[in-house]
């Protein structure tokens with residue numbers, strides 16, 4: 199790699215140790231210099247270099263002049279150096295920067311450099327600030343929504359104690375709104391917020407809060423661009439404002455998928471350094487009506503039933519998911535219907551790949567541009583020359599899942615579709631056909647083991663750009679099919695929601711919310727939104743412990 203010319207180089211002190219500090223356009227580096235006086239050919243002292251520490255300029259948070267404790271000024275190696283005086287005014291500046299501490303966690307570290315005179319100190323502060331001012335992609339004004347009731351109801355405290363001071367340090371100004379009811383943030387974004395004032399929108403909460411902000415921002419962007427949300431074939435306008443998530447929810451799936459960890463300080467630092475991660479969004483329609491957007495999972499059958507049951511047991515807290523999961527597993531319902539889809543033919547990846555979507559993902563960067571408006575295949579199978587061939591699969595399914603990202607989280611370390619991508623314009627449909635309880639259990643357990651969860655005869659996986667699902671018991675095109683049930687004799691019962699007949703249709707679980715209709719049409723909108731994140735970093739570098747702060 200070509201060596202960058204240095205912008206500034208000086209010998210500076212950190213505590214009592216001497217460092218050669220160099221700033222170039224991309225890196226701030228400090229190398230320890232040890233003075234050892236030894237006779238080489240009669241006289242002269244030589245310098246030996248020790249530990250090296252580098253910080254990318256793009257990961258410097260702030261720089262400021264620092265008060266010097268006058269009592270310490272005469273200490274240090276400068277006393278031993280004839281060419282640097284200790285008699286002058288000792289000055290210092292502090293650099294705050296991102297330190298990667300492992301497990302994808304970031305922390306804000308401070309390093310104070312002491313200079314022999316004020317001019318050098320001011321020069322360093324000026325040059326560092328100049329370099330930071332070139333990073334125009336960093337946000338300066340943010341709109342923050344805090345859900346005080348998400349997760350363990352710690353949203354406000356998390357923001358005030360862990361995030362606000364970092365934003366102040368980075369000279370980011372904020373307008374903060376603590377939400378007063380569900381959909382407050384969505385509706386404020388849709389209609390009231392003056393979005394021209396901001397460089398990004400931050401939500402403090404969980405996946406539900408993120409979903410609110412996504413819905414508000416997409417709706418606002420489409421209304422500003424004159425796009426009809428109910429038109430399932432419309433090409434949606436991209437949202438330019440980035441969204442940041444400060445995790446304060448119960449599951450924080452989106453944070454795990456885009457940052458690798460649900461840590462408020464790490465997320466705040468990704469926002470400050472101005473990271474960008476594009477993300478696909480699925481639009482979900484029922485005939486001519488818009489229902490919802492989804493960024494992670496659309497699940498019918500097993501995952502829909504778990505959510506429906508867990509909503510009835512909210513009083514149990516987070517334990518309701520385990521309880522409902524177990525109950526749904528035992529009930530072992532299957533559902534009949536037809537899934538039609540348009541396979542993603544021009545993508546570089548496949549759902550059975552061993553590679554994963556990571557920071558700077560090649561597959562997402564080289565996605566085939568989705569320029570055509572969404573067109574729906576009529577009937578079960580339809581050929582459309584410009585888009586490829588629709589396929590249809592009719593059957594009895596225990597689960598139909600569409601994963602737009604891996605959905606990996608501590609509960610399911612590999613996720614539902616380990617090789618799914620955040621921003622390649624596709625979603626992975628996973629069909630689990632009717633099988634024995636034991637086989638279904640084998641499939642479920644493989645989400646937590648090394649074995650391939652798709653390598654089972656009753657499981658199929660397809661990477662698609664669009665799909666539609668038609669449940670078997672959906673006689674009228676426009677009827678609401680939620681309450682269609684089947685009694686013991688196989689007859690359809692619509693009239694007795696309280697009788698003991700089994701539902702013949704499941705509900706769709708759309709990113710943790712229940713959809714009102716089973717018959718849906720879904721289209722993937724490639725890179726519709728952007729997050730303040732950079733994707734999960736592969737083997738994030740551990741810093742060698744040569745930093746003077748560790749001394």
Ligand SMILES: Nc1ncnc2c1ncn2[C@@H]1O[C@H](COP(=O)(O)OP(=O)(O)OP(=O)(O)O)[C@@H](O)[C@H]1O
Nearest residue numbers: 348349377378379403404405406407447448449450
């Ligand atoms: N002030 C409020 N009062 C009640 N509900 C709110 C308020 N603000 C937001 N909400 C709603 O609370 C729901 C849950 O919030 P959130 O996603 O932050 O936490 P969570 O459900 O515990 O976490 P996760 O979604 O990660 O499981 C969201 O759907 C949001 O619409």
